[in-house]
Amino acid sequence: TQSNSPITFTASLNITVEKLKQSPVKRNEETGVKRKRDAEDGRIPPLRFRKFHLSVSLLSEQTWCEKKVVYGFLKPQIRRKEKQRIELQTGTSIHLARELEVHDVVPINIQTHEDAVAISLVNMLHMIPSLDSGQCVREFPVFGIVEGVYLKGIIDELSYNQKGELVLKDLKTRKHDSLPGAAQALGHRFQVGLYKLLFDALVRGEVKKEHILEHLKLRASLALGTEVITHAANVGINVVTFGELLDAFLLTLSCSDLPCVDVLQLEYCHQGSSSFIGTVLVQFDESQLRAELRGFLEYWRGLREPKGVDIEEAWKCTSCPYEEICDWRKNRSQVPESLHTRKRVNM
Ligand code: SF4
Incomplete structure (x- = not known):
């Protein structure tokens, strides 16, 4: 999608990255023609639409209808209208209000794709100590390789319950004042399951520097933008290049005592009244989740044609x-x- 509105990569720091979607690199990702040169000589083959990574939300949409996801790429003008309609119906305002409860929003101008990823890393670096000390954090980015594909997403909330368990919560806003039906709930469960896979792999130290650089085709030696460097310094991280920031991030993560996620929770709110509808606990079945994911990835790897409902x-x-x-x-x-x-x- 392309929009003039700011995009928020938030955590305990809450940073708004302006004009990210206007950058040529991002625009090309969305239209599926990104990094043609890399796709031809790179070691990691691109997925459909020349994508090198997939978002958790996109994969969750695939549980509803794979063909619909594909039409979203083939007919972006229709997808844009649909997205605007959904945003009107659902709760971007509720999400933002929750986010603002725990941090401020800071606009940061970025110049490169490395800058955009750097913002997420700085946010995470700022949130890791908070989470380590038992505080609640919101909009926590996660990424990593699952079943051979680089996935990324943003967890709505991480906090500890009274038993000391780490709870991963995803907020869903609904037009109707009721819990979702089975078809919708399927996608929601799949989404939080993937978040747990990604988060757990991060805290176990399974995400390596080369994974990030190679899968996203990022340049470690590239100097970060001035605003990004300043912002990192403001939170105590003195770096110049993207590679230095990545090293600082992986070191901080390896020194933290963050546990794996214990509880997966979906919270449903009514958009019209902002009232609470209910909470659903999600059972985590890793083998089943991975099997479902492998089925979806077959399409992205070009092993089969897309399926409708x-x-x-x-x-x-x-x-x-x-x-x-x-x-x-x-x-x-x-x-x-x-x-x-x-x-x-x-x-
Ligand atoms: Fe839409 Fe149905 Fe076609 Fe899927 S199969 S894209 S839901 S019309």
Whole structure:
């Protein structure tokens, strides 16, 4: 997506990175034509749309309908309209309000992709000691290699419960004042499961410097932008290059006593009234989660064509912005009308 609005990479520090999506590098990532040169001579083969990493939220959307995710790349103008509609319906304001409860927002101008990643690292460096000392942190970035693919995401909240367990919480805002149905809940569970995989791998020291540099095609020797250097210095990190910051981040992580996530929790709030709907605890089954992920990654690795929804879930198509153009739906003309009109569900 492309937007003039600021993007927030927040944690205990809360930094807003302005104009990130206007940078050529980011724009190319979104359109799937990024880093053509690297894709041709790099050691790590690109995924579909020439992507070198995937976001957790994108993979979660894939649990709803893979074909819909693909249309989002092929028809970005329709995806933009859909995103705006969802943002109106759901709770960006609730998320922001929660974020502002624990930190301020600082705008930082960036020049390169290394700067953008650096902002996330500085945020994490600022949050790790807070979390280490038992405090709650919000908007904690996570990343790493899972099943051979670089994934990244942002955890809504990490805190400790009364038993001293580390709780990973994801806030979901809903148009309807009720818990989600099974189809939506599936994606939510998948999302928090992936966050746990990524967070646990980070605190176990499984993420290496070369993973980040090679998968994201970042230059360790590149000097960071002036504002990024200043900001890092303000939180006690004196670095000049991206590689130096990465070293400082990995060293801090290895010296911390952060535990793995014990509890996965989904919290649902009603968008209209901001009232609490309910909390759902998620069971973590790593082998099942990885099996599901491998199935989704088969598409991204180009091993198979994208799939639309199963016939039993044809009702999803009635609320899909690609309904009119979807070849999967057209080829399913034998589906009984009762399945098409069963229910409207908002993602
Ligand atoms: Fe998926 Fe149905 Fe939308 Fe096609 S119309 S993209 S099958 S939800």
